[in-house]
Amino acid sequence: MSANRPAAVVVLAAGEGTRMKSATPKVLHELCGRSLVGHVLAAAGELHPENLVVVVGHAREKVTAHLGEIAPAVRTAVQAEQNGTGHAVRMGLEALGGSVDGTVVVVCGDTPLLTGATLDALAATHSADGNAVTVLTAEVPDATGYGRIVRDDATGAVTAIVEHKDATDAQRSIREINSGVFAFDGLLLADALKKVRTDNSQGEEYLTDVLGILREAGHRVGASVAGDHREIAGINNRVQLSEARRILNDRLLNQAMLAGVTVVDPATTWIDVTVTFEQDAVVHPGTQLHGATHLGEGAEVGPNSRLTDTRVGAGARVDNTVAVGAEVGSDASVGPYAYLRPGTRLGAKGKIGTYVETKNATIGEGTKVPHLSYVGDATIGEQSNIGAASVFVNYDGREKHHTNIGSHCRTGSDNMFVAPVTVGDGAYTAAGSVITKDVPPGSLAVARGQQRNIEGWVARKRPGSAAAKAAEAASRESADEG
Numbered sequence: 001m002s003a004n005r006p007a008a009v010v011v012l013a014a015g016e017g018t019r020m021k022s023a024t025p026k027v028l029h030e031l032c033g034r035s036l037v038g039h040v041l042a043a044a045g046e047l048h049p050e051n052l053v054v055v056v057g058h059a060r061e062k063v064t065a066h067l068g069e070i071a072p073a074v075r076t077a078v079q080a081e082q083n084g085t086g087h088a089v090r091m092g093l094e095a096l097g098g099s100v101d102g103t104v105v106v107v108c109g110d111t112p113l114l115t116g117a118t119l120d121a122l123a124a125t126h127s128a129d130g131n132a133v134t135v136l137t138a139e140v141p142d143a144t145g146y147g148r149i150v151r152d153d154a155t156g157a158v159t160a161i162v163e164h165k166d167a168t169d170a171q172r173s174i175r176e177i178n179s180g181v182f183a184f185d186g187l188l189l190a191d192a193l194k195k196v197r198t199d200n201s202q203g204e205e206y207l208t209d210v211l212g213i214l215r216e217a218g219h220r221v222g223a224s225v226a227g228d229h230r231e232i233a234g235i236n237n238r239v240q241l242s243e244a245r246r247i248l249n250d251r252l253l254n255q256a257m258l259a260g261v262t263v264v265d266p267a268t269t270w271i272d273v274t275v276t277f278e279q280d281a282v283v284h285p286g287t288q289l290h291g292a293t294h295l296g297e298g299a300e301v302g303p304n305s306r307l308t309d310t311r312v313g314a315g316a317r318v319d320n321t322v323a324v325g326a327e328v329g330s331d332a333s334v335g336p337y338a339y340l341r342p343g344t345r346l347g348a349k350g351k352i353g354t355y356v357e358t359k360n361a362t363i364g365e366g367t368k369v370p371h372l373s374y375v376g377d378a379t380i381g382e383q384s385n386i387g388a389a390s391v392f393v394n395y396d397g398r399e400k401h402h403t404n405i406g407s408h409c410r411t412g413s414d415n416m417f418v419a420p421v422t423v424g425d426g427a428y429t430a431a432g433s434v435i436t437k438d439v440p441p442g443s444l445a446v447a448r449g450q451q452r453n454i455e456g457w458v459a460r461k462r463p464g465s466a467a468a469k470a471a472e473a474a475s476r477e478s479a480d481e482g
Helices: 036-045 060-070 087-093 115-128 184-195 209-216 238-258 457-461 466-481
Strands: 007-011 051-056 076-079 103-107 132-140 146-150 156-162 176-185 222-224 288-290 306-308 321-324 336-339 351-354 357-364 370-372 373-380 389-392 403-405 414-418 422-423
Touching: 007 036, 007 087, 036 051, 036 060, 036 103, 036 115, 051 060, 051 087, 060 076, 076 087, 087 103, 087 184, 103 115, 103 184, 115 132, 115 176, 115 184, 115 222, 132 209, 156 209, 176 184, 176 222, 184 209, 209 222, 336 351, 414 422, 457 466
Parallel strands: 007 051, 007 103, 051 076, 132 222, 288 306, 306 321, 321 336, 336 357, 351 370, 357 373, 373 389, 373 403, 389 414, 403 422
Antiparallel strands: 103 176, 132 176, 146 156, 146 176
């Protein structure tokens, strides 16, 4: 737990975000497996604040529902009308009784790159310097358009935040900018918010006005500089969203590689923040790993695979595959061009091969489904082999039914297993069979019509066709040889 645990963190998530041009509220747009506000809450949560409040406004029903899914313990405060950042913070404090004794950290809900470490450093600086308010700032290569941080040369205290349009030439040369993230003394903040005026061009209550109010009252305003200016970037449109996704993805891949994972081509590999790895896992180009996906020690995934909520065992190989909610056992192999749907469980050293689709299927250790098959709603034992072009017929038009194939079975190519049906241990089925009845252990099931050849059918039914001419030529050749 952070030694600088704040009394509260207030997350501002009430804005509409019109520049996203979307029916989805801005803070609910996703990158790397989390919403924008979800990333902010994850960073804030690392401080273990006594209270965590999200101020909602635009589309608050959607935002509140989302918060209920990802952070049910978080409180919400409603800013019914977007009357400025100061007003939003005031609504947040009202949800906590109007004021808070201790440090209050205020963050924006659209800053997904912000880290818990940076927020902790902000809270530590605030406490160590005895500030009434501490601004999170950053040194940027180009400060055009940002509010500049003006400091006292002697003490380093912040004397003003000057917007770009109001800055002098000397002030515009400053590269330290305001992030919109602050740590406040809670009691002083509540009192100062009562004094914020709305006599500005927008008629709104600006949180930044609190800094001037506190400084004029003789309180110290300080700053904490973020180590990476990209952390404070807010998301206002889809271009900025994609840029943040790239930055965060690179951060996640770097962490994975430093932990012992080989990422062959980071430029074409995308992962979520919830993906986990073990040492010596290998990720090949064109791969996407989402949700709670986990790669075991020495597992290889890709190229061109997309895994969601899927566990890949140690030493397993998954090639050109889409998998959702699946488990791949150790030393198993999947693909290329396989589709593992939810409920697929492949045992150790098993195989799901080329153009195979599985769903709600448990496939035992060492069992192989090598080619061109659909296995749905099924349990297959150990060391069995499912012939090519097999279909587990699980749906009767109204309900799904289950198929059981035992251990050490050998099923023929082009089989159909019409569920519910059971094939016992050690049984065989003949190629081309439609299995509609249970097959006892150790039996051979043959379920196909006897072949009958109708000679001369093509000549009678398709006279003059290419097939008829080829058959006639073959008959002449056979007669000449005889």
